[in-house]
Amino acid sequence: MARVVVIGAGLGALAGAARLATAGHRVTVYERSRTYGGGVRALTRDGFTFDTGPALLHLPAVWRDLFLKTGREPLESHVTLRQLDPGAVHRFADGTEVPLPVTRSGLIGALDAGLGAGAGRRWTDLLVRARAVWDATRRPLLEEPLTDAPPPTDPYPALRRRGLLRRRVPTLAEVAADELADPRAAALLESYAVAYGLDPRTAPASTTVLPYVEHTFGSWRVAGGMRALADAVYRRCVERGVEVVLGTPVADVPVRAGRACGVVLADGTEVAADAVVDGRCPHAGTAPGRARLTVLLALRGGRPPGAPHRTVVHAPDRDVALAGLFDGARPLAAPTVTVLRPDDASSVPDAEHEAVSVTATVPPHAPATAAGAPYTTTDWSDPATVAAAVEQLAAAAGxxxxxxxxxxxxxxxxxxxxxxxxxxxxxxxxxxxxxxGAPDTYRQAPNLAPTPGRYAVGGWAHPGGGPAHAGMSGALVAGLITEGPHWRGSS
Incomplete structure (x- = not known):
């Protein structure tokens, strides 16, 4: 039985802690904040409850596996899940609205009705090609720990290859233009990349796997919000004997005889350990990527029956929006936004009210006094900047x-x-x-760190961001510690 210290109580870190404790290890989690869950948080006020971080669950099998492996119980015995159908409604700049039903026939029919004959077939044919990406990358990029081996080359079978002798792998934007024909369908594809802060003009064609995963495995709402999932995972940790210490930052990970030997807390206390699992962001001050701005709206009047749970309202000008998000153009242009209208009685004080969330991908925060940031930033502590952005998001939601x-x-x-x-x-x-398939700039930290005895978990570790991927990182780290550094995932 090993002594394991986990730094951080995000979902991925808690998932790893629960698995390690179930395997017989003695696990202590130190979290710098006063709560657990990482970015999976909620705001509760006047009877309203809103997710302030991720609000939907994809690949729920990751969390089903956690609860089965740590207690032989189904996930649904701890939280209530409901698949969205349609998965989303997309509203384009010309006013066209297109739902995305979960069935293939319904999807083709809806796209044909909204975007013209043939649109549905072109979209589903693209998803078939995206399945080649899933088949080629699912195991090395999701189910195996990250090693020093190079990631798989882009396996997307594009209809047309560009550049010298047509060998250059196309970008997502080029795939959208070449294979979908309609600018609205192209905007639909590009929105999956933008939601994760990826520029479709530079993101590889393999980014098509994102809509494939969503269409294939669905988008799921957790009753009570994603915080209910964090609560369930935390309870599972406690049930398995994990000690979770909140409000206790870790200052250092000492190394002796070439091996991580524990942690030093902010108050100077040293805690010995055989393995240290680090769930923190490894980037100091200049993390790459983009962020999210969310406006939470408490409304009088109940949610209309049949209102879609998720509506994506596309930017009125795609090029201007991308320039503001990725090229540093000022002022920020009206972005693509996601409007969530959950049918969840626990999110409102009564049936005569509605809770609506509006989210957009935006440049990350840096104070106006900061200089030399290597990527586009915005001072989100400036009230005028926030007010202008809120006005844009509210206008789109309207x-x-x-x-x-x-x-x-x-x-x-x-x-x-x-x-x-x-x-x-x-x-x-x-x-x-x-x-x-993001560029190397976004590559996650390896689960097995170069320093023996040290591991990385959570959204900033392999296999990356999102609740499902973070949960998978917990499974990978638990496997490495329990089975040894040569373990390469469950077969």
């Missing part, structure tokens, strides 16, 4: 939520500066999943 302004009781804002304070990620940046 196109799909009737009488929004008249129904508004109050609003709250969760900015990248808030996310930085809560998670420690510089600028409040959001980690990218490895499955997206």
């Amino acid at each position: 196109t799909v939520v009737p009488e929004l302004a008249e129904r508004l009781l109050w609003h709250a804002v969760h900015t990248p500066a808030d996310a930085e304070r809560e998670t420690g990620a510089p600028g409040g940046t959001v980690p990218v999943p490895a499955l997206a």
Whole structure:
């Protein structure tokens, strides 16, 4: 039985802690903040409850596996899941609205009805090609720990290859233009990359795996919000004997005889350990990527029956929006936003009210006094900047939520500066999943660190961002510690 110290109580770190404790190890988690869950948090006020971090679950099999492996119980015995159908409704700049039903026939019919004959077939044919990406990368980029081996080359079978002798792998934007024909369908594809802070003009064609995963495995709502999942994972840790110490930052990971030997807490206390699992962001001050801005709207009047849970309202000008997000153009342009209208009685004080969240991908936070940042930033502590952005997001939400302004009781804002304070990620940046095939700039930390006895877990470790990927990192680290450094995942 090993003594294991876990730094951070994010979802991935807790998932690893629960698995390690179930395997017989003595596990202690030190979390710098006063709560667990990392970026999976909620705001509760006046009977309203909102997710302030991730609000939907993809690849729920990762969490089903956790509860089966740590207690032989189904996930659904701890939380209630409901698959969204349609998975989303997309509203384009010309006013066209297209739902994305979960069935293939429904998807083809909806796209043909909204975007014209042939649109559905082109989209589903693209998803078939994206399955080649999933088949080629699922194991090395999701189910195996990250090693020093190079990631798989982009396996997307594009209809057309560009560059000298057509050997250059196309970008996602080029795939969208070549294979989908309609600019609205192209915007639909690109929105999956933008949601994770990836520029579709430079993201590889393999990023098509993101809509494939969503269409194939669904988008799921957790009753009570994603915080309910964090609560369930925390309870599982406690049940398995994990000690979780909140409000206790870790200052250092000492190395003796070439091996990590424990942690030094901020108060100077040294805690010995046979293995140290680090769930912190490894980037100091200049994390790459983009962040998210969320506006939480408390409305009078109940949610209309049949209102879609998720609506993606596309930017009125795609090129201008991308320039503001990735090229440093000022002022920030009206972005693509996601409007969530959950059908969840626990999120509102009664049936005569509605809780609506509006989220957009934005540049990360850096104070106006900071200079020399190697990527586009915004000062999200500036009230005028926040107010202007809130106005843009509310205007977009008003196109799909009737009488929004008249129904508004109050609003709250969760900015990248808030996310930085809560998670420690510089600028409040959001980690990218490895499955997206992101450039090396976004590559995650290896689960097995170069220093023996040290491991990395969570969204900033392999296999990357999002609750499912973070949960998988916990499984990978638990396997490495329990089975040894040559373990390469379950078969």
